[in-house]
Amino acid sequence: MQRAPVDEGVAEEMQRVLYEVKRIVVGQDRFLERVLVAMLAQGHLLVEGVPGLAKTLTIKTLARTIRGSFRRIQFTPDLVPADLVGTRVYNQKTSEFATVLGPVFANLLLADEINRAPAKVQSALLEVMEERQVTIAG
Template sequence: MTDPNSAGNTFPSTQQSPMDDKATAETFEKIFFELRKVIVGQTRLLERLLVGVLCRGHCLLESVPGLAKTLAAETLADVVGGSFARIQFTPDLLPSDIVGTRIYRASSETFDVEFGPVFVNFLLTDEINRAPAKVQSALLEVMAEQQVTIGGVTHPVPNPFFVVATQNPIESEGVYQLPDAQRDRFMMKITLDYPTPDEEMTIIDRMSIRAPVPDQVISLEDLIELQDRVDTIFVDRSVAQYAIDVVQCTRTPDRFGLPDLSTVIGLGASPRASLNLVRGARALAMLRGRSYTTPQ
């Protein structure tokens, strides 16, 4: 474990007081409590989604249908008071269907802008690999630039802006695989598994009476403040070097004594992976009530 008060090679950070850390930890406990009122199990999914939001990243979820991907994203939006939209990707979808377009009004002989569903805080894009490449590219452009250009005019999307994309690993017909360069735009890929028998019984018990409704815990302004605080979490050089070594191992596994990985890794991770590992470590540390990161 790295001492947050040690001197030497460190990344600049603003230390938070223990009271600040305690209050933040209590806030996250309330958030998780509300999320678990609706979502049974899937602890790793909920934690990783929160990490993605705090890091201003985006998440790619992969699982068979029916494992609460949409429900998890919508519940998270409710808990933080954000707007939510869902887009079902299909082969006939057009870029204008998601970002918006200009519409001519004959009565006034002018063009009005019709904004698309991307103008929300939390966007779920269901089965992203079912839409053609030009639609995928339009979405990924919004993810990267946080803005949309319609008719030569640039419109920023709401802040915060968080995309959860899903794909079904068992479908192969009518699928447009995401290219490596586009997958690299997602901060993390989360693979979901089936619930345990006990969890499934809990799901039946909860849903057979009345679907639980989560309470809002924080506002969007509070969420933006938490996002800003992530950057203040202490990261020692040794932790950053650990992240770099993990990424380097995907590029040259032989150098790390893992030659067998060469047969299963087609392309090494980009520098964006190193950045996201460090950012994710900061967010995870804050979620767990710490003002410093550790390699674990």
């Protein structure tokens, strides 16, 4: 079986990112490598673990290293889909609606305690993850 050609620029950039994040996050090499694989595959990553394993710090540091945006959502039972994806807000001065984007528009999103969210909120998150699109009501 033949290997796909490796873009040297991408490989060098990933080495740089790995080095920079490892300077901040110590002892989580395997986790960090899996995060980078998920990012390169343009996929998603489910991370489970006890508090204190540097999950948030890893993602935050990675976002800063790649010059991307980072958002964290703490899922709670009172969350509504608009809290996640955004909403339309009426501006009285201009008499127009403006779209306020939610945290799902970040480059890296950390969704904490997804199981606590209502079904409609989980459905909105799954739409973003599966379809790579957002439906904003209004």
